Amino acid sequence: xxxxxxxxxxxxxxxxxxxxxPHIWCPGCGVGTVFSSFLIALRxxxxxxxxxxxxxxxxxxxxxxGYVKLDSFHTTHGxxxxxxxxxxxxxxxxxxxxxxxxxxxxAIGGNHFIHAARRNVDLTVICVNNFTYGMTGGQAAATxxxxxxxxxxxxxxxxxxxxxxxxxYASGATYVARWTMLHARDLTEAIKEAILKRGFSFIEAxxxxxxxxxxxxxxxxxxxxxxxxxxxxxxxxxxxAEADIxxxxxxxxxxxxxxxxxxxxxxxxxxxxxxxNSDIIDAA
Amino acid sequence: xxxxxxxxDTNEIEVSKGIIHIIxxxxxxxxxxxxxxxxxxxxxxxxxxxxxxYPPKVxxxxxCVNCHYCEIICPEFAIYSIxxxxxxxxxxxxxxxxx
Ligand code: SF4
Ligand code: SF4
Ligand code: SF4
Numbered sequence: 421x422x423x424x425x426x427x428x429x430x431x432x433x434x435x436x437x438x439x440x441x442p443h444i445w446c447p448g449c450g451v452g453t454v455f456s457s458f459l460i461a462l463r464x465x466x467x468x469x470x471x472x473x474x475x476x477x478x479x480x481x482x483x484x485x486g487y488v489k490l491d492s493f494h495t496t497h498g499x500x501x502x503x504x505x506x507x508x509x510x511x512x513x514x515x516x517x518x519x520x521x522x523x524x525x526x527a528i529g530g531n532h533f534i535h536a537a538r539r540n541v542d543l544t545v546i547c548v549n550n551f552t553y554g555m556t557g558g559q560a561a562a563t564x565x566x567x568x569x570x571x572x573x574x575x576x577x578x579x580x581x582x583x584x585x586x587x588x589y590a591s592g593a594t595y596v597a598r599w600t601m602l603h604a605r606d607l608t609e610a611i612k613e614a615i616l617k618r619g620f621s622f623i624e625a626x627x628x629x630x631x632x633x634x635x636x637x638x639x640x641x642x643x644x645x646x647x648x649x650x651x652x653x654x655x656x657x658x659x660x661a662e663a664d665i666x667x668x669x670x671x672x673x674x675x676x677x678x679x680x681x682x683x684x685x686x687x688x689x690x691x692x693x694x695x696x697n698s699d700i701i702d703a704a
Numbered sequence: 705x706x707x708x709x710x711x712x713d714t715n716e717i718e719v720s721k722g723i724i725h726i727i728x729x730x731x732x733x734x735x736x737x738x739x740x741x742x743x744x745x746x747x748x749x750x751x752x753x754x755x756x757x758y759p760p761k762v763x764x765x766x767x768c769v770n771c772h773y774c775e776i777i778c779p780e781f782a783i784y785s786i787x788x789x790x791x792x793x794x795x796x797x798x799x800x801x802x803x
Contacts, residue, residue: 428727430781445779447732447757452779460776602740604776642739649708 435459435469437489444483448634448641450627451481451521453601454548457625458519459488461611472515475504477529480555480629481521481548488519498528501536504543512542512685517615522549522563526582530562537591537620539684544614544621547584550629551665558632565665569636584624585660589677594619596660596677600626600648603673610675619683626671707742722770722785724762730782733757737774737783743767746774 436459445452462469474492476485477500485492495503500518508516518525525533525547536543552570553559560570560577563584567576588596595617599607607625614621628634628644639647651667656674663672682690689696711717724745731753738746738760745768749761760783762768768785775784 428725430727430784431775432781436781441781442730442732442755443780448734448736449779452781453736453777456776456779456781601777604773608776641734642736645736645740 432456432459432463435463435489436487440487443487445480446629446631448628448630449480449554450550450601450625450629450641450644451484451548453604454481454546454607454625454627455484455487455519457601457604457608458484458517458546458611461608461615462490462517464608465612465615467515467615471513472517473504473507475500475507475516475518475520477518477520477524478555479521479524479553480550481519482524484519498524498530499532500524501529501532501543501545505532505536505541508541508543509685515615516543518543518545520545520547521554522547522551522584523553523561526584526587527562534587534591537588537593537622540592540594540620540681542618542620542683542685544611544617544623546611546614546623546625548625548627549584550627550633551581552629552633554629554632558629558636563665565667568633570633571636581665583660583664585622585663585676588622588624589660592620593622593677594679594681595621595675597622597675598624598626598663599673600645600652600671601628602645602648603652606654606673613675613678617678619681720770721766721788721791722768722772723788724765724768724774724783724785726759726761727782728759729754730780731755731757731759731778732780732782733759734779735760736777736779740777741774742771743769 474488476482478497485494500520504516504518551564553561559572563581564577585596585598595614597610614623628641630641651671653670653672654674655672658672660676745764746760747763748758753759770785770787
C-alpha cells in the first residue's frame, strides 16, 4: 500500500537536484509548494526544458535556482530580472523564467521589475510573496500588510504594502495573476499559462513564512492556510486596482490581465533589423 | 467528501483510485497533506522519521481518489499518488460517498 523507502521516486525527482534535498525551507514554509507547482507547470507546459533557464535572486525563494535541475542562475540580490533580460536578449530562443521572492523582486529589485514590464521583455516572473524578509530574520518589507508585526515594526506596520498585480499591470505586464499556495492547482495552471504566454507575465503566489512572519503574527502555517481559504475571493478578470492585500476585506485571487502586445524584441527588430523581419512572429 | 469548492459536475465525473507513496525521511511534518486531503486519507504517523518529524500515514487507502493534491501541496516532494489501474471505480459506486 505504501512504501517508505528512499529509493521511492517522486514524479518531480527528474526536475530537482535530489542530492540537495532536503532543501533549506523551514517546516511549514510555503515556498516549497510554490516551487512544486512551478515544476509541475514546467512539465505540463510541454516547453523544451533543455531550452529553459530559471533565474533567481537572493532570499529563501531565491534558493529555487539551486534546486531545479535545469540550466539555472542564482544572481545577486534584486538583480534576477536584469540577468534574465540579458539572457533573453542574448538568446531569444530560450524560455526564461524568474523565480524569486517579494523582497528581492519588489524592494531592492523594484526598478528592474517595472522597467522589464514596461519594455514587455518576454519573461515569466513568479514572485513568492510571504510579506517579509524571511531569510534575514523577518523584517518589514515593501509587501508587509499594514499593522502586521515584524522585527522592525514590533507594534504593527505603519506603512502600506504594494499591490503587486496593480503594479505589474500599471507597468505594462501582459499577463497578471495572483493565487495562494493553497490554491496549488490554480497556481499551477496560471504558471503554465504564463510560461506559454509571449510577453512579460507575472504571477504572485502568496505563501506562509512561519519562521519570519507567522510567529510574530500568531499564525501557525496551517492557520495561515485556513486564512487563505476563508479570505480568498476568486474573481478572474478583477480590476488589479482593487486587489490590494487587506485580510479584513478578503484577498482577491485570479487571473486579472491577459493581453497581447508586441514584445520589446519584436519592436526593436522591426525598427533596427528590418531585413530580419521574416523571422519575427507577429504578436500584435 | 469534504470539498470547499464543489464543481458543478461532481456527480458525473469518473472517480479514479490512487495509491499513496510516502517518502518518510523527506517529510518535515507540516501536515498540509493531512489537513487538505479532500478524502481524509492521511493522518500523522505515530513514529518519527530520521529528522524527528512525524510524517503522514495512510489510514483510509480505499478513499484516495488520486487527485494528486497532497503531491502538489507537499513542500518537500515527500508524498505522491499513482493511479491504481486495477481499480476502476466509476461515479455510480461513489455517489453515495459524496458530501
Ligand atoms: S524563513 Fe520563512 S520564507 Fe525562509 S524558509 Fe523559513 S519559513 Fe520559508
Ligand atoms: S491523492 Fe488526493 S485523495 Fe489521495 S491522499 Fe492525496 S490528496 Fe488525498
Ligand atoms: S505535506 Fe509533505 S512535508 Fe508536509 S506532512 Fe505531508 S508529506 Fe510531510
